[in-house]
Amino acid sequence: MYASFKSSVWGALPLGGDATEIFLGFGIFLLTLLVFRRPLNSWWAVLPTVICALMIALLDILVLGQGLGWTLRDAALFSAIPVVMTLIYRMSWAK
Numbered sequence: 001m002y003a004s005f006k007s008s009v010w011g012a013l014p015l016g017g018d019a020t021e022i023f024l025g026f027g028i029f030l031l032t033l034l035v036f037r038r039p040l041n042s043w044w045a046v047l048p049t050v051i052c053a054l055m056i057a058l059l060d061i062l063v064l065g066q067g068l069g070w071t072l073r074d075a076a077l078f079s080a081i082p083v084v085m086t087l088i089y090r091m092s093w094a095k
Contacts, residue, residue, distance in 0.1 A: 002063045006056075021077045025049050029082035041089040046082045053078035 013020045029049045032038065038045040056078065057071040 002059055018077055021074055025078035026081045028052055040085060046086050049079050049082045
C-alpha cells in the first residue's frame with residue numbers, strides 16, 4: 001500500500017525522483033511557514049520537513065527494503081532547501 005501511494009504521489013508530478021523530493025520538501029516548508037506563521041529564520045519551520053523526510057526514509061527502509069545510504073540521501077534532498085534557507089536567514093545574509 002505504501003509503495004503504490006508513494007509511486008502515485010511521485011508519478012503525479014512531472015519531475016524526476018530527486019527533483020520531486022526537493023520540491024515536496026520545499027512545499028512542506030512553505031506550508032509550515034504559512035500555517036504556523038513562523039519567520040524564515042526559525043528552526044521550528046524546518047522541523048516538520050525534517051520529520052517528514054525521516055518518516056519517509058524509515059518507511060522506505062522498513063516497507064520497501066531500500067538501503068540506508070539511499071534513504072539518507074533522499075532525506076537530505078528532501079530537507080536541503082529549507083535548511084539552507086533557514087541558515088541564510090539566521091546568519092543575516094539576506095534580510
